[in-house]
Amino acid sequence: MGIGCPWSSQKGLRAYWEVSGLDENALEFPTRVYEEGKVKFLAPALKEGWEKAVSPSxxxxxxxxxxxxxxxxxxxMVGAYFDRKGIRxxxxxxxxxxxxxxxxxxxxxxxxxxxxxxxxxAYSLMKKNVEAAGLAEITEVYNLDANALLATHSTGKLRFDYVDVxxxxxxAPFLENAIRSCQSGGLLGVTATDLAPLCGTNPLSCIRKYDAVPYASPYSKETAARILLGFVARTAARIGMSISPILTFYRRHYIRTFVRLNYGKTLAKESLKNVGWMYECKSCGSVQWSSYVEPIKLCEVCSSVPRVFGPLWLGELASKDLVLKALGMAYEADMKEAYSLLRKISEEIQTIPFYYRVDEIGKRLKSRAPKPASIVDELRSIGFNASLTHFDGQGFKTDAPREVVERVFSELTSSKT
Ligand SMILES: C[S@@+](CC[C@H](N)C(=O)[O-])C[C@H]1O[C@@H](n2cnc3c(N)ncnc32)[C@H](O)[C@@H]1O
Structure with missing residues (x-):
């Protein structure tokens, strides 16, 4: 930063922010000016060592x-999804x-x-940040319970094009009102940070919140995202709306999904066809899935009685076209982490709701594990569809039957010994 620039010294910094409405001393608690993307804003001054916590408390x-x-x-996603101005x-x-x-x-x-x-x-802080960003004319700031606010925007022109929960x-407590407050054709963004229930560490909590049995396993990151989406789909269907996932990902302490919402009971029933059950056979380890309305099946490989999980979303987790569009935007905006994640997701198989882990196969075959990328290359070279998965660095997805996966695995490990 050059000399003479208003924020080149602490004193200059304060004077600059006061002029632009971001006064660190204006609130009843210590705040600091932060910068993220193209925005400068006030937020509480973080305590020393905050970086080590998943979320500062x-x-x-x-x-x-x-x-x-x-x-x-x-x-x-808002930029990629909407190709018009005037978004609420x-x-x-x-x-x-x-x-x-x-x-x-x-x-x-x-x-x-x-x-x-x-x-x-938060209300006082938001008002300051809105003014400083020059958005006061188009922004309303409220200090209400989220459900009360959303419920008063659930009809006609009061609805929104994008709601971010x-x-x-x-x-879960906000989803029904959030969906009601979204236009047909609108976009809903949802975060879940309660990974213990969703990943199966706390199964009864998952049943309580999401009405679904979780899958406590090394594969639970993807099934957690699918339980969340299954719940969004069922909540939407109840009020006559369908969902189509645009992007779903797992990162650090949370799962995030973006879904298109559309009105229509027929569409809602169509989207429920993507909700179903997952089975894991404890005898042979194979994993299968079936739709909501199919009767629960015995293991297709060894006919044992499997463990059943769900209901969960079995359909695609993302729209490749919109992910690619967002990828281009992330590149333009120099959002490196988003770019890297979107790139991985753009290469992932979308049609298979499950992945293998090389370490798990290695344990079963009593063998060391090759790199997931080598298995993916090998499976592709013999004509199967295969990809890595952002859900798990040890994981890969494929439409190859389990015996083929194990054969390729063994060939790869024996060829290098
Ligand atoms: C994870 S934080 C939001 C972070 C923010 N979206 C961001 O990107 O920085 C969740 C917020 O929800 C607020 N909150 C919790 N329960 C609420 C409720 N029932 N109605 C409205 N706000 C609520 C909390 O005060 C907190 O500020």
């Missing part, structure tokens, strides 16, 4: 710098408001922004 207003990727993805956006659990503000500033297509948080300190914990 004990602050007057929630702000987690680790969630930048989640916010980058929201900016990218709602962030009902907004914290300091940075997500909604970034979406408005960085996409440039938002005509109405509604930010809300139940925490009164980003709680600390489970989104």
């Amino acid at each position: 004990g602050m007057p207003v929630f702000f987690n710098p680790h969630s930048k990727l989640s916010r980058d993805m929201a900016v990218l 956006v709602c962030e009902p659990l907004a914290g300091c408001g940075v997500r909604g503000i970034r979406i408005a500033v960085e996409t440039g297509i938002v005509s109405k922004l509604v930010l809300n948080d139940i925490n009164r300190f 980003d709680p600390a914990g489970s989104p």
